[in-house]
Amino acid sequence: MRNSGIKAWVAGLAAALGMLLTATAVQAEAPFKVGFVYVGPIGDHGWSYQHDQSRLALEKHFGDKVKTTYVENVPEGADAERVIRNLAKMGNKVIFTTSFGFMNPTAKVAKQFPKVTFLHATGYKRTKNLGTYVSKTYEGRYVAGYVAAKVTKSNKIGYIASFPIPEVIRDINAVQLALNKYNPEAELKVVWVNTWFDPGKEADAANAMMDQGVDVILQHTDSPAAMQAAERRGKYAVGQASDMSSFGPKAHLMSVVDDWSWFTIHTVQDVMDGQFKSRDFWGGMKEDMIQVPDFGPAVPEAVAAHAKEIIASIIDGSFNPFTGPIKDQSGKITVPDGKEMSHEELAAMNYYIEGVDGTIPK
Missing domain, CATH: 3.40.50.2300 (Response regulator)
Structure with a gap:
């Protein structure tokens, strides 16, 4: 009786360990989430369109390892703060906010989510988890x-x-x-x-x-x-x-x-590797970004x-x-x-x- 009880306990422990290992594996395979905020529509054939092309390049480069989300036509103001915060709450580890008027909303949300990395286009406010970038x-x-x-x-x-x-x-x-x-x-x-x-x-x-x-x-x-x-x-x-x-x-x-692909891909890789350092990045013709x-x-x-x-x-x-x-x-x-x-x-x-x-x- 005692042996059968031990066997049952061992079997239960093995099952529990199996479930834990399965859950851990699933968690390990979960895609790295990246969010984008656009001031215009992705069909503008201009600034927002080109940023979205970099998002697509990011997906192509990393495949299933990365999952991206974007929000287009976001006004520069209070609504931007709500959108950026929602992307952080959704579990995005990196968020690109791609217009000058998103600067203050980005800085505010970055302070509230210190474990999320934020990249703001054309601005000048930076913190440990908030970097800026601009094309020449x-x-x-x-x-x-x-x-x-x-x-x-x-x-x-x-x-x-x-x-x-x-x-x-x-x-x-x-x-x-x-x-x-x-x-x-x-x-x-x-x-x-x-x-x-x-x-x-x-x-x-x-x-x-x-x-x-x-x-x-x-x-x-x-x-x-x-x-x-x-x-x-x-x-x-x-x-x-x-x-x-x-x-x-x-x-x-x-x-x-503007070609943002190189910058987007390398920034996400740096965050994945724990190598991200906040800076003001300028990319131009030399970097093939212009x-x-x-x-x-x-x-x-x-x-x-x-x-x-x-x-x-x-x-x-x-x-x-x-x-x-x-x-x-x-x-x-x-x-x-x-x-x-x-x-x-x-x-x-x-x-x-x-x-x-x-x-x-x-």
Whole structure:
């Protein structure tokens, strides 16, 4: 009787251990969760679209080891905090918040979830579990400014700007730097639309500028509406964030493409390995995070060739668009001759350089 009782106890213990081992195995095989928050729709063909392409690249790279979740069309404000917090509660170990206006909500939620790693795009607030990252879009904008300087016939260049934050201001300035060097007669006209994604507003801004004689349009907004408007009216445009050539085959001069895949994959791997360290990461042409896939048919071969030379010089470090002397609109030297602006200085840029027409909205 005693032997049978011991056998039953041993059998029960073995079963319990088996269940525990099975549960442990299941837990060990559970996918690593990663969340993404987008300010626009993933179909914007711009900023949010390119971030979502990095999410898909992450899934492809890690396979079943990673499970991703995204929330699109999230307003920059209180609603963003709710969305970010919900992603943390869902068990996401890494959360990418991909727009400047998500900065304060991200910082607040990061403090509440110290075991979750947060990455915020284009911001400046960092803590142990909150890092920041940005692409050097100004490198691509400088190349676009050079191409615009050489292609324009009216010497009027238009720029559709979203919000007056350093990221947008420095890209406008990068275009002007190229115009100053390659076509000082060209004028850069800036229209602020106060949105990241609104095809109607973007198209209206593009048409208004073309009505005023602008024949090349650049943008820091995310829909292809400006490219489409330029195509309809026989003008030229530069794509934003993704390759927008299909939206204006004749109008398309080039696109400044963001590729976040490398950064996203390496960041998640670092967190998995326990190697993550908060920092302010800047990635550009050298890291292949800023790309110019091709030039449109309206770009002369000689212009395209020199544009590629500029790109090569940025990649090998022999040229930095923000190298002095640089003056502000009043003519005051803000960057001395031969000095390169630091990331910290670029991140705080709040003034137009010499040549930009207009003032920065308050």
